[in-house]
Amino acid sequence: MFHFAEPQTAHLYKISAAMAVVLTVLVASSLAWDVFSVRRHTEELASKEARSLFNKDYAFRLWAAKHGGVYVPIDAETPPNPNLAHIPERDITTPSGRTLTLMNPAYMSRQIMNDFSALFNIRGKITTFPDKLLNPDNAPDAWELAALNAFQQGQAEISEFVELDDQPFLRFMRPLLIEQSCLKCHGVQGYQVGDLRGGIGVYVPMIDYLVAEKNHINVMVLTHGLIWLLSLGAIWAATRRSAAQIKQRLEAEEALRQAQKMDALGGLAGGIAHEINNMLLPIISLAQMTIKDVPDGSRQQKRLEKVVEAGMRAKSLVSGILSFSHRADVDVAKQRVNIVEAIEESLSLLRMALPSTISFETNLDLNTGHIVCDPTQISSVVLNLGSNAADAMAGRIGKITLSLAPVVISEELAQSIGNITPGKFAKLTVSDTGQGIAQQQLERIFDPFYTTKEVGKGTGLGLTMAYGVISQHNGAIAVSSEVGVGTTFTIYLPLVD
Ligand code: HEC
Ligand SMILES: Nc1ncnc2c1ncn2[C@@H]1O[C@H](COP(=O)(O)OP(=O)(O)O)[C@@H](O)[C@H]1O
Ligand SMILES: [Mg+2]
Structure with a gap:
């Protein structure tokens, strides 16, 4: 019946907001963790590929070194290696007259890498410090030089994600140490077994990995977003439902x-x-x-x-x-009348009595229906509400609006209005643009002898009687008001066929 500030609802909203924040943090951290895991997984996969590529290369090198190099037929792409000029029997002729030349492991690797990098988009590199370089083609770039220095410090392997010709790659490099088999050719450079001869590395193209990673991340962002939105929606719906329940309970209690x-x-x-x-x-x-x-x-x-x-x-x-006080002492002559007829007289009385500063507007549904009532009592209630409204706008320009329409009151609404059984009702509202009623006064306006008007002007019985009359007619009267804006009284009276 009255409108109160609702600390319980405010509390509910606080809890819901906290839940939304916690949910958001949870979803965001889950997403962050998943993205992190996917990235780590991609890196692991790429490293694994790099390592296996490397191992294969390395095995070939060791194999070639173990044999002190291998003889291959001489052709345009494979001329005798000038760096092997000091090796006896670098070039040999088979009994049938074919000429073969010795290929050292580095030469072999370089040729394999040159021929097949285009085919598989995989690049490799064998290199060493510039002052030990035999073949200028093997000169290290800045990254490789840094890696070589790190090997010198004892590091066992170096890997890094880099951009190369605008393409993402994983670079991977390991040291090459002098073994007994290397000395055949590298002995002249003064190396001993165990010395760092250089490094060998591979480049693994990352583009396929990154595309897969991106797709995976997109799916996760989408599912997380969906879960987040759905959960937020659920919180919102639950909050609204609870708020409505709280409001309804408070209203019922108040009524x-x-x-x-x-x-x-x-x-x-x-x-x-x-x-x-x-x-x-x-x-x-x-x-x-x-x-x-x-x-x-x-x-x-x-x-x-x-x-x-x-x-x-x-x-x-x-x-x-x-x-x-519901006492039977007063004569009540109840009869079935059209509610429009029951209030007609009071409307014309009001129209005559209201000062010209107050406009009076009616908004009547003439087919609202019939009620069982004492028409004089109902009239006096309307007159009372009208004169209260006029008093609230005394000396000022204002407007009174009186509306009448049928409504169906649900179980829920009946509870919040209080004291009425659900069903069809005539709803009569009297609104004014007057001073309004302060919250703490709203509770008291129906009390007998409660008046804010000066002595002699108000009896404080108008609303008391209105309340009694409407209750006797199995109806309800409610009020809502905003200070400085106006007041609306609403009367519900049960309709009969
Ligand atoms: C058959 C001779 C031969 C053997 C055996 C040999 N190398 Fe080489 N290596 C060469 C020659 C010649 C070069 C010069 C570059 C080229 O021809 O590609 C070279 C180049 C290299 C390079 C590249 C740097 C540069 O100076 O150009 C590294 C690193 C290397 N060898 C390491 C080794 C290791 C380690 C072994 C032993 C496991 C080994 N080599 C066995 C002949 C040999
Ligand atoms: N439309 C209204 N606007 C502002 N205050 C109102 C209105 N209706 C009633 N009131 C308040 O309720 C009090 C009680 O009203 P009522 O019972 O009719 O007694 P009275 O009119 O004799 O004061 C009024 O004194 C006034 O303070
Ligand atoms: Mg009054």
Whole structure:
């Protein structure tokens, strides 16, 4: 019935926000970890390929060195190696007259690498320090020189991802040490077994690995994103549902509290009113009887008329309280009427009574339907709400809007409105653009004698009676208000066929 700040809902939103943050952190770190793992996996694969390529190359070299080089037929691509000029029997002739030349391992590797790098997109390199270089073709580049220096320091292998001609490669290099078999040719350079002769390396193209890696990462980003979005959506939906439940519960609690308060107040006020009513009855009727006993136009008669008048005023006040407190003492003449007819009279009265500064607009659904009611009581409720609205805009320009339409009240809505059973209702709203009602006053406006108006202007019974009348008609009255903007009273009255 009333609108309150809801600390419980605020708490709920905080928890949900925290959950969303935790979820985001979890998903992000999972993604980061997966991306890291995939990258590491790619590097492992590439290193493995580099190592196996290297091993194969190395095995060929050792094989060739073990045989002190191998003899091959001389042709345009394979001329005798000038660097082997000091080796006896570098070139030999077979008994049938073919000429063969000795190929040293480096020569062999170089030829293999030259011939097949284009074919398999795999490059290799054999190199050494510039001052020990036999063949200028084997001169090290900056990276290789650094690797050679590292080998000198004892490092067993070097690998690195590099860009070469705009293509990604994994470079891999290992040292070549002098063995007994090498001395046949390299002995003249002053080497001894165990000396660092140079290095041999391979280049593994990374492009295929990187494409696969990228696809893998894309899929992971997509699945993580999807999981993240779905979970966020779930949190959001759950939050909204819980918030709605909290709101509904709070409203139901509030409605119940209000109803209990009104019941208690009604019982008390009604008890007193009933007693006073009983006392007023003899006062008024005895005074009326005595009026007949005294001479017409006499002073006594005039005084007695004042007594009757005051008694009547007291009686109407008391009957107001009684009507609020559900007491049967007030005569209720309930009948089935079109609700439009029931409020018609009050509308024309209001229209006449409102000052010209206040515009009055009605918005009536003429087919709203019928209610069972005492039309005078319903009229007086509308008049009360109208005059309150007018008071709230006193001296200022404003607008009162009165609307009427049928609504179906669900179980849920009935609970939050309080005290009504679900079904078809006539919904009557009276809105004003007045000063509004502060939150802490909203709870009290229906209380008997609660008024913020100056003495003599307000009785504080208007809304009390409205509440009583509407309750007696198995309806409900609700209010929402914003200070400085306006107030809306909503009345629900059960429709009948
Ligand atoms: C049959 C002779 C021969 C044998 C055996 C031999 N080499 Fe060589 N090696 C050469 C020649 C000649 C070169 C000069 C470059 C070329 O011809 O390609 C060379 C070049 C190299 C290079 C390249 C650097 C440069 O100076 O051009 C390295 C490294 C190398 N040899 C290491 C070895 C090792 C290690 C062994 C033993 C496992 C070995 N070689 C066995 C003849 C030989
Ligand atoms: N439309 C309204 N706008 C602002 N305040 C209102 C409105 N209706 C009622 N009130 C507040 O509720 C109080 C109680 O109203 P009511 O029971 O009709 O008694 P009264 O009008 O005699 O003061 C009013 O004094 C006023 O403070
Ligand atoms: Mg009033």
